[in-house]
Amino acid sequence: MPENTSRATNGLASRRGLLFGTAAVSAGAFLTACTSNDSKNDSPAADSRPAADDKPGKHVTIGFAGPQADHGWLNAINDNAKSRAKKYSDVSLEITEGSNDTAQQIGQIETLINKKVDVLVILPADGKALTQVGLKAMRAGIPVVNLDRIFNSAQAYRCWIGGDNYGMGLNAGRYIGEKLKGKSNARVIELAGLDNLELTKQRTQGFDDALKSYPNIKKVARQAAEFTVESGQAKMAQLLQAQPKFDALWNHDDDQGVGALRAIQQAGRDDFLMVGGAGALSAFQAIKQDNGVLKATVLYPPTMAASAIDLARALGQSKGIGGLAEFEIPASITLYSAVVDKDNVDQYMSTGFR
Numbered sequence: 001m002p003e004n005t006s007r008a009t010n011g012l013a014s015r016r017g018l019l020f021g022t023a024a025v026s027a028g029a030f031l032t033a034c035t036s037n038d039s040k041n042d043s044p045a046a047d048s049r050p051a052a053d054d055k056p057g058k059h060v061t062i063g064f065a066g067p068q069a070d071h072g073w074l075n076a077i078n079d080n081a082k083s084r085a086k087k088y089s090d091v092s093l094e095i096t097e098g099s100n101d102t103a104q105q106i107g108q109i110e111t112l113i114n115k116k117v118d119v120l121v122i123l124p125a126d127g128k129a130l131t132q133v134g135l136k137a138m139r140a141g142i143p144v145v146n147l148d149r150i151f152n153s154a155q156a157y158r159c160w161i162g163g164d165n166y167g168m169g170l171n172a173g174r175y176i177g178e179k180l181k182g183k184s185n186a187r188v189i190e191l192a193g194l195d196n197l198e199l200t201k202q203r204t205q206g207f208d209d210a211l212k213s214y215p216n217i218k219k220v221a222r223q224a225a226e227f228t229v230e231s232g233q234a235k236m237a238q239l240l241q242a243q244p245k246f247d248a249l250w251n252h253d254d255d256q257g258v259g260a261l262r263a264i265q266q267a268g269r270d271d272f273l274m275v276g277g278a279g280a281l282s283a284f285q286a287i288k289q290d291n292g293v294l295k296a297t298v299l300y301p302p303t304m305a306a307s308a309i310d311l312a313r314a315l316g317q318s319k320g321i322g323g324l325a326e327f328e329i330p331a332s333i334t335l336y337s338a339v340v341d342k343d344n345v346d347q348y349m350s351t352g353f354r
Contacts, residue, residue, distance in 0.1 A: 173210025
């Protein structure tokens with residue numbers, strides 16, 4: 001997450017297996033059938049895909065509870081949920097203010113339970129701490145769509161949908177590996193996120209695993225930042241000073257990448273390629289301009305919130321997913337960490353978060 005300390009910290013390693021081999025931006029297409037004629041939302045951070053199966057059905061009230069939108073990615077999560085719900089005439093969205101205080105978020109969810117919403121979409125500030133309130137909702141007969149940060153118990157949700165941190169690292173490593181496979185003794189460095197977060201460890205593990213397939217490439221340095229512009233600039237400056245020559249950089253997060261790019265520009269370096277992470281609008285724009293070191297970014301798409309609304313609506317209307325034989329929606333959906341470069345950046349531009 002553009003991922004700050006309030007991003008997923010637990011359990012996502014078990015979600016590495018992809019249930020669907022498709023880019024995350026297409027996740028809503030799983031929910032069948034018709035397309036909407038509604039106009040697109042003007043915000044590039046908000047989902048602009050056509051609503052799936054928009055033929056009106058049973059009215060569904062969806063309660064949405066997430067953490068405080070203190071990061072571009074989290075703000076985009078809220079925007080995607082709101083804009084998606086507006087595309088359905090049979091959906092009402094009850095959205096909380098959001099909080100990183102677990103007790104406060106639990107209280108917000110309990111308020112939604114007491115309002116007897118039909119379905120809940122919950123992105124917990126802390127999956128472990130909010131497991132009990134997820135269980136409470138399920139026991140009250142309100143199905144829960146658990147978004148990204150996973151609860152400790154599968155009984156606390158009906159469906160989980162989220163990103164693939166291991167897959168981010170894997171695809172970043174593969175992209176860099178293919179770009180450098182003809183170069184002998186290639187050197188790469190890594191600008192990670194917060195090392196106390198499980199998601200950071202998963203991204204690094206995926207990256208390292210991918211590089212094992214390229215014996216000509218050696219990772220010579222790794223520095224952990226804090227998912228902020230300031231930390232990205234400071235830690236990148238240290239890496240540049242310590243590593244006068246390398247061929248590629250993987251930066252875990254596009255927000256801290258803004259700072260990293262400042263440090264790179266200040267150092268006058270342009271002798272390597274850079275791959276980012278998450279899918280910020282600024283990264284997409286830089287990739288499209290193609291006049292700097294940033295050549296690609298690996299997605300952790302906030303459009304998952306729009307797909308969570310699709311799933312909640314399907315649950316409320318007792319629908320399944322088009323294209324699958326089952327009558328029910330799956331228990332788990334892991335989104336694909338697509339690589340965005342100059343060849344496909346236009347396709348993803350509307351999903352970039354600020």
